[in-house]
Amino acid sequence: MKWLSPISSYGLRGGRVVRKPSGYITITTDYGLKDPYVGILKGVIKSIAPSVYIIDLVHEVEPFDIAGASYIIASSYKEFPEGTIHLVVVDPGVGSSRRPIAIVTRRYYFVGPDNGVLIPAAERDGIEMVINLDNPEYHRKPVSHTFHGRDIFAPAAAYIASGVSPEKLGTHVKPEELVRPPIEFICVKLRRSVRTKIIHIDRFGNAVTSCTHEEFETGAGINIGARVMIRARHGESYKAIYKESFSLVRPGEMVVYRGSLGYIEIGIYMGSLSRSTGLKRGDEILIEVIEQ
Amino acid sequence: MKWLSPISSYGLRGGRVVRKPSGYITITTDYGLKDPYVGILKGVIKSIAPSVYIIDLVHEVEPFDIAGASYIIASSYKEFPEGTIHLVVVDPGVGSSRRPIAIVTRRYYFVGPDNGVLIPAAERDGIEMVINLDNPEYHRKPVSHTFHGRDIFAPAAAYIASGVSPEKLGTHVKPEELVRPPIEFICVKLRRSVRTKIIHIDRFGNAVTSCTHEEFETGAGINIGARVMIRARHGESYKAIYKESFSLVRPGEMVVYRGSLGYIEIGIYMGSLSRSTGLKRGDEILIEVIEQ
Amino acid sequence: MKWLSPISSYGLRGGRVVRKPSGYITITTDYGLKDPYVGILKGVIKSIAPSVYIIDLVHEVEPFDIAGASYIIASSYKEFPEGTIHLVVVDPGVGSSRRPIAIVTRRYYFVGPDNGVLIPAAERDGIEMVINLDNPEYHRKPVSHTFHGRDIFAPAAAYIASGVSPEKLGTHVKPEELVRPPIEFICVKLRRSVRTKIIHIDRFGNAVTSCTHEEFETGAGINIGARVMIRARHGESYKAIYKESFSLVRPGEMVVYRGSLGYIEIGIYMGSLSRSTGLKRGDEILIEVIEQ
Numbered sequence: 072m073k074w075l076s077p078i079s080s081y082g083l084r085g086g087r088v089v090r091k092p093s094g095y096i097t098i099t100t101d102y103g104l105k106d107p108y109v110g111i112l113k114g115v116i117k118s119i120a121p122s123v124y125i126i127d128l129v130h131e132v133e134p135f136d137i138a139g140a141s142y143i144i145a146s147s148y149k150e151f152p153e154g155t156i157h158l159v160v161v162d163p164g165v166g167s168s169r170r171p172i173a174i175v176t177r178r179y180y181f182v183g184p185d186n187g188v189l190i191p192a193a194e195r196d197g198i199e200m201v202i203n204l205d206n207p208e209y210h211r212k213p214v215s216h217t218f219h220g221r222d223i224f225a226p227a228a229a230y231i232a233s234g235v236s237p238e239k240l241g242t243h244v245k246p247e248e249l250v251r252p253p254i255e256f257i258c259v260k261l262r263r264s265v266r267t268k269i270i271h272i273d274r275f276g277n278a279v280t281s282c283t284h285e286e287f288e289t290g291a292g293i294n295i296g297a298r299v300m301i302r303a304r305h306g307e308s309y310k311a312i313y314k315e316s317f318s319l320v321r322p323g324e325m326v327v328y329r330g331s332l333g334y335i336e337i338g339i340y341m342g343s344l345s346r347s348t349g350l351k352r353g354d355e356i357l358i359e360v361i362e363q
Numbered sequence: 364m365k366w367l368s369p370i371s372s373y374g375l376r377g378g379r380v381v382r383k384p385s386g387y388i389t390i391t392t393d394y395g396l397k398d399p400y401v402g403i404l405k406g407v408i409k410s411i412a413p414s415v416y417i418i419d420l421v422h423e424v425e426p427f428d429i430a431g432a433s434y435i436i437a438s439s440y441k442e443f444p445e446g447t448i449h450l451v452v453v454d455p456g457v458g459s460s461r462r463p464i465a466i467v468t469r470r471y472y473f474v475g476p477d478n479g480v481l482i483p484a485a486e487r488d489g490i491e492m493v494i495n496l497d498n499p500e501y502h503r504k505p506v507s508h509t510f511h512g513r514d515i516f517a518p519a520a521a522y523i524a525s526g527v528s529p530e531k532l533g534t535h536v537k538p539e540e541l542v543r544p545p546i547e548f549i550c551v552k553l554r555r556s557v558r559t560k561i562i563h564i565d566r567f568g569n570a571v572t573s574c575t576h577e578e579f580e581t582g583a584g585i586n587i588g589a590r591v592m593i594r595a596r597h598g599e600s601y602k603a604i605y606k607e608s609f610s611l612v613r614p615g616e617m618v619v620y621r622g623s624l625g626y627i628e629i630g631i632y633m634g635s636l637s638r639s640t641g642l643k644r645g646d647e648i649l650i651e652v653i654e655q
Numbered sequence: 656m657k658w659l660s661p662i663s664s665y666g667l668r669g670g671r672v673v674r675k676p677s678g679y680i681t682i683t684t685d686y687g688l689k690d691p692y693v694g695i696l697k698g699v700i701k702s703i704a705p706s707v708y709i710i711d712l713v714h715e716v717e718p719f720d721i722a723g724a725s726y727i728i729a730s731s732y733k734e735f736p737e738g739t740i741h742l743v744v745v746d747p748g749v750g751s752s753r754r755p756i757a758i759v760t761r762r763y764y765f766v767g768p769d770n771g772v773l774i775p776a777a778e779r780d781g782i783e784m785v786i787n788l789d790n791p792e793y794h795r796k797p798v799s800h801t802f803h804g805r806d807i808f809a810p811a812a813a814y815i816a817s818g819v820s821p822e823k824l825g826t827h828v829k830p831e832e833l834v835r836p837p838i839e840f841i842c843v844k845l846r847r848s849v850r851t852k853i854i855h856i857d858r859f860g861n862a863v864t865s866c867t868h869e870e871f872e873t874g875a876g877i878n879i880g881a882r883v884m885i886r887a888r889h890g891e892s893y894k895a896i897y898k899e900s901f902s903l904v905r906p907g908e909m910v911v912y913r914g915s916l917g918y919i920e921i922g923i924y925m926g927s928l929s930r931s932t933g934l935k936r937g938d939e940i941l942i943e944v945i946e947q
Contacts, residue, residue, distance in 0.1 A: 100857060126409070216903070421688065610749065
């Protein structure tokens, strides 16, 4: 029983490792579902790469919310077959001089604007190559000022999916020259405490922080079972316990727990944290141990 | 001209009927569309069963609304090719001891938690076998406390789709030991009247009751053309007529009619019942004939 | 490098051109995402045409908003491989005597109700043949009063996709007998001004007008760089500049620009026009040059 898709594989050609695209493209955007933009991306992709299978990740990212989209893709990318191409179009700088890029990582491909949105995911997987998508031969013509998703990003993802080497799509960029990820992606490890931001409120009202399990436990030394205080910007504070899961406390109790996507989350069992507290996306919080 | 998919079929192997999966999986969840959970289910499914075709049914089920999800799947399951696997993840008990199950029915497969959500659909099609998905060999490791959709249910659906016998996924459960469907799924047939609940308000403001056409007509003896009174919990009552379709009354008139998905519905032609009355999901109502 | 899908092509049979379906169906509806209706359409399509690939365009069209759906499909249809079948179900007249139709255009197929919704797209591509879908052999039985999407339109799209000639699905209709598109689809070209309606507000708060780039520039003689006044129904007026893109003005400035889908749009750079003004879908506006 093999977990990873058999159609994803590696080969050796001319002495260097060649990753094969898996045939999957995921799409994450802030286009929403009331406009035809997402459908159009798919039309463009299938026009170039008819046999690709497209999976919607999230299209309801808040308009221009780079941090929120960073979280979506960083928490999800590795659940797809190796060789999957992750297309992310959250692009407040469309029409300006920000670069369109493709990042080849250890096991995946990422395509999107050079505004930091791809970095948390790509760095986690290990960046191997970055390409500035500046070869007009692989753009849809004419390139509009405002819809690079259709004209540059979707074609790039589709060409990679259909076997075109990313290097053909443009010129190399040094990874250290990439725009850094948004500041919301922060997890400062202090002594038995972390300073972080709420990067996402999920459908059930749970708050997702920017700290991974490892940063929280190994990094800051906060252990399962610890009693913690959550301090928010305007002086509010909340007592909670750190558990493996939200279902390990009593209904109505506040709990800090290992979120299933790799990040530390805060919730209220059988309740909604976001409705019960004033905590919201973007809030800076301090979580500190009061008893361990 | 054959309605049912030619790729779904039955065979006889070793003397017993063997149903072949159709290659389709439908997904119904309360995950919503702002989080990456649904996309992740698809990544997991395609990692195991690359050639399966996934169809979203509904992901905007109200959080933890077992009755609402029951209605969605019971009203829709039979519109898909025989052998389709219906995956339903509405699971308030995740992390507790509720069982993850697969139900093999006469023509379909159902995968989800043992909380009653699958029962109305499965019983309608005819339950043939129930499996407790307790074989860890077919789980995604490590199994999280809070995301069994990814770790247990999606893999089970994918393995069945790829031809693994449901019996390999765990141990047999007696159908009579399953958790019963939610109480909202009620249709008490009285003399020319029914007591039922509003199980769903659709996009157009129509109220869907828990009574099927047959229960309403043959069971309670309410005939097309009957004038009825709808009595709600807090004393409100509404006069309506029972028709085959909402378009058979005058605009603005209230009508009880045969919903296209098999259940009796209440609406206002060219209007919105839910906006014009106080009726809402979960309300108990009595519909009685006043003139037939 | 060929932009259009290689699986779409034309042939010559018996002396006349025969278009081959591409294997793609797009779906646009006002069904929303809380009900199982969209999933059911897909189940019906895949039951008939197992190898078709379905792409959701928009399902959040406002209930019964024929004009809004007209815009969605007119602005998107040509982004899909030639031979794609565009299925549009926004159908306030379901159950009445309005005709279900299929329109074969120069490069595409359109399936939906004869209420004008298909006309702007179909006329733009060039209507070649119109069929009244009145052959019951290709309906799902029994045909309900209220769900023709499932019973007539989805089967028609699926049969065409699987190679059945549209002419088999019913009888010919003269294009000039079709119901005209909704009045909202209006662009009256005056001297250096246009009278039009706001046909759509997109996710970012931009207003889409019913005038194409050509109508605006060549038709009304409004040139890039012109300063314009936008006059709304209740006397409000707004000054703006006409540019190629919204990103060519200063943040906060109002701009009339060439929308990326072919229509003239109005927006506020880095802001939301719909929130900053009272302008909304359906509003009639006059855009006139004040300095060119």
